Amino acid sequence: MIIDTDPGRQNAAAPAPAIELRGISKAFGPVQANKDISIKVEKGTIHGIIGENGAGKSTLMSILYGFYRADSGQILIDGKLTQIPDSQAAIRAGIGMVFQHFKLVENFTVLENVILGVESGPLLRPSLAKARRSLTQLARDYELNVDPEALIENLSVGHQQRVEILKALYREADILILDEPTGVLTPAEADHLFRILRNLRRQGKTIILITHKLREIMEVTDSVSVMRRGEMIATLRTAETSPQHLAELMVGRKVLLRVDKAPARPGRAVLEVENLRVVDDKGVERLRGIDLTLRAGEILGIAGVAGNGQSELLEVLAGIASGTGTARLNGEALDLSGRRSDGQTRRAAGVAHVPEDRHRRGLILDFTAWENVAFGYHGSPGYQKNALVMDHSAIMADTAAKMERFDVRPPDCRLAAKNFSGGNQQKLVLAREIERNPDLLLIGQPTRGVDIGAIEFIHQRIVALRDAGKAILLVSVELDEILSLSDRIAVMFDGRIMGERPADQTDERELGMMMAGMNGGVA
Numbered sequence: 001m002i003i004d005t006d007p008g009r010q011n012a013a014a015p016a017p018a019i020e021l022r023g024i025s026k027a028f029g030p031v032q033a034n035k036d037i038s039i040k041v042e043k044g045t046i047h048g049i050i051g052e053n054g055a056g057k058s059t060l061m062s063i064l065y066g067f068y069r070a071d072s073g074q075i076l077i078d079g080k081l082t083q084i085p086d087s088q089a090a091i092r093a094g095i096g097m098v099f100q101h102f103k104l105v106e107n108f109t110v111l112e113n114v115i116l117g118v119e120s121g122p123l124l125r126p127s128l129a130k131a132r133r134s135l136t137q138l139a140r141d142y143e144l145n146v147d148p149e150a151l152i153e154n155l156s157v158g159h160q161q162r163v164e165i166l167k168a169l170y171r172e173a174d175i176l177i178l179d180e181p182t183g184v185l186t187p188a189e190a191d192h193l194f195r196i197l198r199n200l201r202r203q204g205k206t207i208i209l210i211t212h213k214l215r216e217i218m219e220v221t222d223s224v225s226v227m228r229r230g231e232m233i234a235t236l237r238t239a240e241t242s243p244q245h246l247a248e249l250m251v252g253r254k255v256l257l258r259v260d261k262a263p264a265r266p267g268r269a270v271l272e273v274e275n276l277r278v279v280d281d282k283g284v285e286r287l288r289g290i291d292l293t294l295r296a297g298e299i300l301g302i303a304g305v306a307g308n309g310q311s312e313l314l315e316v317l318a319g320i321a322s323g324t325g326t327a328r329l330n331g332e333a334l335d336l337s338g339r340r341s342d343g344q345t346r347r348a349a350g351v352a353h354v355p356e357d358r359h360r361r362g363l364i365l366d367f368t369a370w371e372n373v374a375f376g377y378h379g380s381p382g383y384q385k386n387a388l389v390m391d392h393s394a395i396m397a398d399t400a401a402k403m404e405r406f407d408v409r410p411p412d413c414r415l416a417a418k419n420f421s422g423g424n425q426q427k428l429v430l431a432r433e434i435e436r437n438p439d440l441l442l443i444g445q446p447t448r449g450v451d452i453g454a455i456e457f458i459h460q461r462i463v464a465l466r467d468a469g470k471a472i473l474l475v476s477v478e479l480d481e482i483l484s485l486s487d488r489i490a491v492m493f494d495g496r497i498m499g500e501r502p503a504d505q506t507d508e509r510e511l512g513m514m515m516a517g518m519n520g521g522v523a
């Protein structure tokens with residue numbers, strides 16, 4: 001019997017994996033970002049890496065790309081032990097990476113960006129023609145169409161991403177790593193990206209796709225590795241697993257992917273909106289006459305592609321943008337002048353607002369959790385010692401209790417908001433707004449950038465608020481989220497409501513048509 005002790009030797013029966021990682025560990029100070037990780041990725045496959053925020057996915061791939069050095073472990077490329085001390089070495093080993101945040105030069109053309117760092121100085125001119133030819137060829141081979149002469153700053157995000165891919169292919173990458181590539185894309189752009197990835201696979205390229213979206217894993221990968229808290233939990237064939245199973249492996253416990261809710265029992269009208277209009281500071285009409293009614297005990301979902309007036313609708317109702325028309329809360333007209341102080345008046349009237357952009361509007365990142373929870377509510381009875389002095393210890397105790405109920409981790413109310421993960425920041429904002437027991441909750445993109453475990457929790461809290469008889473206006477660009485949470489769905493397009501449907505009498509196809517501006521056929 002021959003015992004193969006040479007890790008570098010190829011086995012004739014099975015080709016060596018394109019990538020093999022053995023026992024990779026990496027710590028950042030006290031944080032063990034990767035713990036003894038081993039995986040193999042077969043050549044010519046699309047391999048997914050899935051895990052919640054902070055699981056260690058980006059760290060692992062940054063080690064493979066030579067951006068970080070592992071504390072221990074080995075990397076084998078095509079069965080050969082390979083040192084990757086920096087990204088130049090990674091490129092020499094045939095590895096290309098498309099980062100979460102693109103590293104393109106804005107005021108350069110596509111062509112210039114692609115050859116940047118490969119060709120240099122006096123040799124630049126003659127090679128431009130050659131580069132243009134090979135770019136055209138690559139574009140043809142892989143459906144990667146972009147105008148080589150276009151300036152990066154004029155390209156959509158989806159096109160900029162294609163430039164990143166072209167850049168890697170121009171450097172003759174055989175292995176392509178994409179880190180959360182669809183986070184910035186529209187559904188149509190994401191579909192196009194997946195077509196490109198399948199083309200690349202057909203040409204024998206090996207692709208690693210990092211994502212936290214189960215749907216993408218199921219749709220496009222051949223195999224998938226699950227990471228949790230720095231560890232590699234499992235590697236599976238995609239065809240032999242399910243979203244439910246992957247979610248459980250990611251979170252480490254059973255998770256409800258579907259929202260569990262009883263039919264709504266709508267009561268009196270809480271919010272009545274008529275002919276609501278908003279003109280932005282460039283004079284463009286962003287809301288062109290919105291009419292809607294929202295009742296106690298129901299969730300009205302507003303679907304639509306981002307930028308069709310949903311943000312303006314939330315902001316004018318929250319009192320932070322100005323508009324015309326009428327909006328009545330419990331029969332009382334709301335002030336639509338959008339004066340700065342009006343957020344305060346709204347809260348007193350029973351309106352809570354979880355803004356879409358929680359970094360800009362929801363939280364002050366340098367302030368502690370307890371300061372953020374008091375933010376906007378500092379005048380509240382339980383929060384003051386007397387007319388002038390806030391009762392810090394009372395606010396801290398209240399915050400700690402809220403953080404416990406909302407399972408905010410870590411449960412430390414003295415920590416600055418910026419030190420919490422996206423999901424936990426969102427839970428802080430929700431805790432502040434929901435626990436005030438509002439009549440009307442305005443909530444935008446409730447689970448953007450949030451982990452599955454936290455999504456389940458947030459959805460349950462929204463449904464619980466509905467069942468307590470509150471009215472909820474939900475804006476989300478995630479159609480899945482709209483479909484699973486809403487009792488009624490209105491679709492916005494170009495500042496108008498294109499149509500409205502009971503959630504159980506419509507589907508993605510019909511809503512998708514209205515989102516594209518086609519009237520789904522008013523019933």
Ligand code: ADP
Nearest residue numbers: 028031033051052053054055056057058059060
């Ligand atoms: P993922 O990509 O799965 O969201 P990351 O690999 O980015 O996870 O992060 C894993 C852990 O390592 C997290 O706790 C993160 O805060 C930490 N981490 C990542 N990069 C650094 C860094 N440069 N310095 C300190 N800690 C880091």
Ligand code: MG
Nearest residue numbers: 057058059179
């Ligand atoms: Mg990451």
